Amino acid sequence: MITKRNIIIMLLFLLAIGSFYISSGDAQDPPAAPTQSTPATPAAPAAPSVSSAPSGPGAPTAPVEASGPSVTTPAAAPSVQPAPVAPAVPATPPPPPTVTLSVEKTSVNNGGQISVKGRGIPGKPVYIEVWSENKVKSSFFDSKPGKDGKSPYKLYLTYAMPASYKIYLPESQKSVVDSFKKKGKKWNFAEALKALDAEVAYSTPANIQIDVYQSTLMASVIGSRGAKLPALDAKENRKHSMQLVKSRFEKAGRLFVPSLDVKPDGSFSGVISIPEGGSPGKYEVVAVSGASVRSQPATVENHINFPMIYLSNAGTSLNALWPFVLTLAISIFGVLMGAGGGFILNPLLVSIWPLPHTIVAGTVMPTVLFSQASGIYNYSKIKFISWKLGITMGLAMLAGGFIGPKLTEMITLSQFKFVFGWILLVLAGLMFWQTTPGYVSKNKKEQAIMAEFKKRAEAAAKAK
């Protein structure tokens, strides 16, 4: 016979284990304060340091562009450019082939268009790589069978993915970009880079620090990411960073923009755009031409003002008003139909805003915690809860809740939407079934009995 006290002791014990596990688990940076969203000094020349070396602790600090026949080596540390991007960056090193780049303005407000021009290597295409300094998490679960027919089941994870990233290409590549856009979600970033001949342009995310975990069924059951594998070498890092880029940005159209007008003499001009809702803060702009000859980086600062708010873990800024209104509407509707709003809220959030599904799942869940707790409190006041039943099933759910969140990062956004689609169909069926006459008449009786019991319970609570 399980007594109530035993159950509570067991529960506390489990929670203690859980909290121990959490504290000994991966060190997790606390969500950064939203202070980044208000850059105090526009175009501050003070700290241009981190810009082009987006390396984590382990990654090589030398910029990749130093490899190859880059003649820009005298200026090989482009990160320490002191001036806040003078328009028309002077080409410091003496000999050709150098690539220059100038931006029309160095700051925009909540996104905007910036004209760029410069000079590449005559006869060669020019690419412009743009990335934000703000970083976000990105993960990719590799379960595709390799050449030997075995599935690797490896989880690639980074916390250093640029929140925004784009490669601008010569206009002549438009048809190729379109063909990748047409593939929808089934495209391959590495293939696209190759087909667009843009591999030279891809450099910043190639150096991000990637953690690799070997997932196993057992590890999943105990809710762990699995054993951490040794760090990747530069080539593998580059390869897998591409999968992470795709997992973060999803669509080819978000990554490739064929908008540069490149003349045969190497001069180019075009417009780069920082989207509304992009990450605030600094963006680095670098032109690349020939065999990875890179220009000095130009810095553009994106400012956002309230009610636009930057979600630092999601890497998206949005007008705070709309999620508030949406959550309000859905939660009212949720209470009216007798179901939590999470079902409808989550898919809407990932459909309307470019939010990662992991962030949506992980942030919507705690919002109902307090309303559930207050509901339990209200029921418990009138002793309307069977603790024995609730806690026994609760323990089973505790185990399930331990495993589920780990699985979220193993699926892609499109898989998330797909499964959610089916869940919603099932739920819609359940909802509809609850409006059928048979159910309604049965429910009416149940409701009457329930009201009667509740009345008695309330009376008993009062009498005490």
Added chain:
Amino acid sequence: MVVEFWGQEFKVNIVFGCIGAFLLAIVSSMFGFGGGPFMVPLMSVGLGLPMYLVVGSSLTAIFFNTLMGTMRHYQFGNFDLTFFLIMFPAAILGGYIAPKIAKKVSPLMVKRIASVGMIILALNLLGLY
């Protein structure tokens, strides 16, 4: 397992219930929803318990899932504080407003509208339109 509730005894197939609750918890914490609309049918239809026993007990069970899911999501870096601070007041406010409207609307109608809305949303998510 035998559950006693307000003077009545109910026989519960707890193994079935726990397996169902476990699987439900995995899915709901993975996708970040509460799980109430599935938990209530599981207990009332699956376990054959009356509504007055199910309402409080299912809420208790779900609370465990939400609590653990929240901690685990936080641990894996899936929690965005700013976003939470936008949505949380809205959810609380919704909880206050809803009961005041509830008497004026027919729950049947709400459920029918909800199921149609959910089918549209589901088809959109499945990429069918």
